[in-house]
Amino acid sequence: MNRIKRARTVQTVAVAITGAAAAFIIAAALFLFVYIVVRGAPAISWEFLTDVPRKQMKEGGILPAIVGTLALTLGTAAFALPIGVAAGIYLSEYAPRGRSTRLIRLAISNMAGVPSIVYGLFGLALFVILLDLGKSILAGALTLACLTLPVIITATEEALRQIPSDLRQASLALGATRWRTIYRIVLPAAAPGIVTGSILGLSRAAGETAPILFTAAVYYKRQMPDSVFADVMVLPYHIFILATQVTGRPDDIIWGTALVLVGGVTAISVAAATWRSIQRRKVRW
Amino acid sequence: MVTAQSHAGKGSFDLHDVSVTYGSETAIAGVSMHIEPNAVTALIGPSGCGKSTLLRCLNRMNDELGNAKVAGRILLDGVDVYDKEYDPVELRTKVGQVFQKPNPFPMTIYDNVAYGPRTQGIRKRSDLDALVERSLTRAALWGEVKKDLKKHAFELSGGQQQRVCIARALATEPEVLLMDEPASSLDPISTQQIEDTIAELKEYVTIVIVTHNMQQAARISDKTAFMLRESMEEPAFLVEVGETRTMFTNPGDKRTEAYITGRFG
Ligand SMILES: Nc1ncnc2c1ncn2[C@@H]1O[C@H](COP(=O)(O)OP(=O)(O)O)[C@@H](O)[C@H]1O
Ligand SMILES: [Mg+2]
Numbered sequence: 001m002n003r004i005k006r007a008r009t010v011q012t013v014a015v016a017i018t019g020a021a022a023a024f025i026i027a028a029a030l031f032l033f034v035y036i037v038v039r040g041a042p043a044i045s046w047e048f049l050t051d052v053p054r055k056q057m058k059e060g061g062i063l064p065a066i067v068g069t070l071a072l073t074l075g076t077a078a079f080a081l082p083i084g085v086a087a088g089i090y091l092s093e094y095a096p097r098g099r100s101t102r103l104i105r106l107a108i109s110n111m112a113g114v115p116s117i118v119y120g121l122f123g124l125a126l127f128v129i130l131l132d133l134g135k136s137i138l139a140g141a142l143t144l145a146c147l148t149l150p151v152i153i154t155a156t157e158e159a160l161r162q163i164p165s166d167l168r169q170a171s172l173a174l175g176a177t178r179w180r181t182i183y184r185i186v187l188p189a190a191a192p193g194i195v196t197g198s199i200l201g202l203s204r205a206a207g208e209t210a211p212i213l214f215t216a217a218v219y220y221k222r223q224m225p226d227s228v229f230a231d232v233m234v235l236p237y238h239i240f241i242l243a244t245q246v247t248g249r250p251d252d253i254i255w256g257t258a259l260v261l262v263g264g265v266t267a268i269s270v271a272a273a274t275w276r277s278i279q280r281r282k283v284r285w
Numbered sequence: 286m287v288t289a290q291s292h293a294g295k296g297s298f299d300l301h302d303v304s305v306t307y308g309s310e311t312a313i314a315g316v317s318m319h320i321e322p323n324a325v326t327a328l329i330g331p332s333g334c335g336k337s338t339l340l341r342c343l344n345r346m347n348d349e350l351g352n353a354k355v356a357g358r359i360l361l362d363g364v365d366v367y368d369k370e371y372d373p374v375e376l377r378t379k380v381g382q383v384f385q386k387p388n389p390f391p392m393t394i395y396d397n398v399a400y401g402p403r404t405q406g407i408r409k410r411s412d413l414d415a416l417v418e419r420s421l422t423r424a425a426l427w428g429e430v431k432k433d434l435k436k437h438a439f440e441l442s443g444g445q446q447q448r449v450c451i452a453r454a455l456a457t458e459p460e461v462l463l464m465d466e467p468a469s470s471l472d473p474i475s476t477q478q479i480e481d482t483i484a485e486l487k488e489y490v491t492i493v494i495v496t497h498n499m500q501q502a503a504r505i506s507d508k509t510a511f512m513l514r515e516s517m518e519e520p521a522f523l524v525e526v527g528e529t530r531t532m533f534t535n536p537g538d539k540r541t542e543a544y545i546t547g548r549f550g
Contacts, residue, residue: 096351170390
């Protein structure tokens with residue numbers, strides 16, 4: 001009797017602790033989001049989104065930084081998605097179980113642990129200087145792609161692993177090659193997971209400052225980029241500059257910029273999650 | 286137009302001293318047998334005696350496991366299917382398989398059945414339509430789904446899903462159909478339907494079916510092969526193969542008799 005009573009108390013305490021942790025996370029996320037919205041909303045206007053910064057960046061808008069961040073993120077996706085998904089496919093579907101594969105996996109998880117400023121240095125050395133791309137969208141996108149690759153590879157591998165091997169067997173037994181099995185059966189079924197994971201990785205990239213500090217970002221530039229070799233303003237770096245380099249910190253604009261960044265990233269994540277849940281309803285096992 | 290092929294007299298297998306090794310463990314050894322065309326051959330034996338392993342030799346699905354090595358000779362209508370020149374992908378269009386658990390693709394019924402033909406490059410809508418209808422008819426499912434071909438296969442019951450899988454395997458017009466305990470996860474009514482289907486199918490294909498159900502083997506098969514693994518240290522082997530009626534009424538081997546009368550397994 002006593003033992004059961006004690007077990008029940010322990011159970012109650014466990015529920016309370018885990019529940020409190022969950023509540024704390026929700027509260028923190030909510031607070032963060034609400035705070036950014038409350039502080040940033042006053043700055044948001046049509047002009048803010050479509051004008052260039054004026055008066056030592058204390059007025060005007062942030063269009064160049066929006067465009068710069070968009071360009072960098074699209075560029076990152078262009079490099080990281082095909083390479084990351086292909087590598088994930090290789091690791092999940094083709095790689096022989098053995099030393100060399102374990103080594104590749106180890107390398108990937110180490111890549112994910114490298115601080116982003118180190119990616120910045122690496123990008124500076126390899127893309128900006130050695131490949132002579134200069135400080136440019138291209139160099140920045142390549143640097144961010146390196147940073148994002150581990151996330152996309154891992155997401156792809158995980159998503160492919162979720163697909164029951166029954167389906168692969170069925171396809172192979174019908175006289176389909178491995179590759180046909182992958183692209184007709186396995187990839188479509190894994191697409192929701194791959195997309196969600198990749199968007200998460202790209203969202204992170206969009207908000208990074210350190211990797212683009214030496215490879216793409218400039219302090220101030222009114223002109224829109226005219227090629228991939230142009231350097232650009234970007235949202236996170238703009239926030240940093242406004243907060244540290246501009247006299248009389250323009251709080252409105254700082255939080256407004258943060259809101260644009262967070263809002264854009266959130267909108268894309270929500271769109272991906274919605275698409276995924278629609279797919280889920282169609283495909284289940 | 287795709288014409289209905291009937292492969293009559295085709296789809297016979299000859300196995301000579303076949304053995305399969307997984308890593309360092311030899312699962313089956315010394316299996317030699319003839320598999321008759323347009324007949325139902327049942328593989329029976331206690332669980333773990335290598336029935337699935339032997340079945341997977343016939344369409345070279347063992348190749349896909351990565352750790353299985355097959356030795357010996359396996360001839361399909363006199364042609365060595367383990368020859369270096371022989372493409373397993375081509376073999377599998379002639380030797381189809383239905384698995385233990387229904388495993389339809391996450392797509393419509395139509396697309397499931399059309400998957401094999403499309404893989405072979407058949408694109409014409411009317412050809413595909415004809416193949417889908419014929420395959421579903423042979424799998425005894427056409428009447429139930431002809432109005433719902435665009436329905437997602439996952440919306441069907443387990444028994445219907447398994448018959449979609451049978452139709453899908455039939456759509457490549459194989460000479461041989463391998464079935465690995467195709468009814469073991471199904472309810473008695475679905476099992477009955479699958480058994481009825483099998484009886485009709487042997488007109489078109491050679492059938493090799495694994496079952497652990499003695500009554501089922503006795504009901505549906507013409508030939509029965511009994512496999513046994515006497516200890517984990519030794520590989521499994523083929524005890525005997527013969528007419529099902531003889532095997533069940535007057536088996537040649539004491540161990541067969543013991544197994545059939547339920548003394549072990
Ligand atoms: N993929 C595999 N890898 C290693 N061993 C296997 C594999 N498949 C089957 N085996 C082994 O081979 C033996 C026969 O298995 P199986 O062919 O599945 O028997 P059955 O279908 O008669 O139950 C078992 O000992 C099993 O552990
Ligand atoms: Mg088995």
